[in-house]
Amino acid sequence: MSSSHVSSATGWRDWCRERVATLFPGYFALVMATGIIANAMWFEGHRDISDVLLALNVVAYCALFLMTVARLIAFPRAVWRDLSEPRLVFAFFTLVAATDVLGVGLSLRGFATIALLMWIGALLVWLALIYLGFAILIFVNTAERADIIFGGWLIAIVATEAVAIHGVVVAPSLGDAAVLAVLFGHMLWGVGVVLYAIFMVQFTQRIFFADVRPQDVTPLLWVVMGAAAISTNAGALLVLTDTSSSFLLTIRPFVGGVTLVMWGWATWWIPLLVIFGIWTHGVHRLPLTYTPLFWGLVFPLGMYALASLRLSHAADIPALDSVSRVMVWIALAAWTLTSAGLAGVCWRQLRQLGSAATQP
Template sequence: MSRAAESIRRLSPSYFALVMATGIVGVACEQTGYHRAAIGFLALNVAQYAVLCALTIWRVARHPDAVWADMTGHNTAPGFFTSVAGTCVLGGQLILVAGAYESALILWGVGVALWVALTYTIFTALTVKPEKPPLEKGITGGWLLAVVATQSVATLSALLAQHLGQPHRLHLNFLALSMWLCGGMLYIWMISLIFYRYTFLPMSPGDLSPPYWINMGAMAISTLVGARLIENAPDAWFLDSLLPFLKGFTIFYWSTGTWWIPMLVILAVWRHGYKRFPMAYDPLYWGAVFPLGMYTSATLEMSRAMRLDFLLPIPRAFILAAMAAWALTFVGMLRSLARLFRAPG
């Protein structure tokens, strides 16, 4: 088997985080006035999504045993939720950058189907699995990708609801609200275990992999959904009646995500600066780029929905950090691919 074929067989289920990161950075560019950059990100992301779908289908057809092993592994299974989030983020990107509602509706259907299939397959498999790792080996920030996937369905539903007539608008807003609440409950369950693992069990530099940034990213996308539900309140009576609750929890999610940022930066400095852990390209780094873009987009959307104009300088600064992180990671990916194709065999 060639090195390229072997790489496809071992393709990380988390690789759709590339689509998540590119999509949300593109959306954030559009929101902050970088329209040409947003168009470029959209074109690139459509191509990336098509390639990853083709590679994933090939992998499922040729190596179902490897796929199933990943889907039943505590460290690898949550990565499959990036396919849900990537699909829905791309759908939102198509709406906000290109106004392609029909294509976004198709992606919404794919995202919902993937969410249902993966949620109940993965959590059932991990529940009935006879042999399980200890908590410190089995739980990572990557588990919060289940939250991100759930909230990505919610945010695309809320976006589509703004452009459909009744009663579909009402139905999609109710779905968005239900998924938003479900995602919040999932976060509470999972972050409790992650925080316990942080503070009461030994932590080595290798344990602090980039998906720990999803601790913040899951709260950022929850903020984005809350802001869109607030904007949609005039179109659904149940949202209008819950408006104080929506506003309170949206700020709750945003402030929690904001709390995580300094903590994650400090731990990254400890990992790479103090402990000298090598920084080399890994597909998991896309899980660190996505939260930066999502925090930018969510803060901007919340500030507009709730007239919190004093927060606007934050996304104007974070969009630069998100674009820089995306560019560095993308260059790392290209160099990694170049080494792969240059290698003999």
């Protein structure tokens, strides 16, 4: 083998190794965003678009999962450093939410067993992360107040509600235990709503009563809306789910009322988040360049579309379906732009790598 070939092979190996070592733990938001738009397109009747997105999502999930496992094996200290960082630990919840969103998409297409296994896996990871995350928050975090301006901590709520939704979807495959899965879904939905209320107290204090710099406003801010939207989605699904439990039927009006409040709260945030974007990139002219955080903007748009559709069925208000029909295309447009940004970054990196490999 010539020295140029050896250099090229070494360059590619080093590049791949660096990608794995520096993998952002929240990159599974890409799968979350793609999956939720695929699911929304499915329910809106655009099955061909949904199938294409699902196929891309399976590839993305497998690639990110393998990279995560490789990072855990080859760079355990880097993984632990991220896990023990209060501002990063909750990013790992994107793995849970991505698994659940993809699992729901597979369940819609009849892959019940795979969807059930994915739900069990997501639940186990959620159980480990939820207590590790709060342990880090309690014992490691040294900030005087919880600075969640990036909205990253709210991904824990998104993952909690995603487990609830996925569990209710796969419940029919559990036979006699289905009612327990639905009951568990109600419990997780409640946990997510309570955690959202707790975190939002800190969040609103930070964003409304403290200095906010343009660089503080990142795409992850949209998770504030996304967490409320997925709580709406979960609540509406619970209202629509048939159950033999008289107790669950009794609390259904309560679930429906809270669900409507969460949808209203999510809706209220959308114009404000747009204003934040204009203030950051229009007034202060911060460059609008691709980062993996942009998937944290795309996901809430898709989730809001699906939540509006499901709420229209739960509340029997067909007019809400029109909101979903518009928002799902906005979400797809945002997904396309973000994907183009990712492709551009990858292309530039590969060109630089190829140029370096051909130099003598």
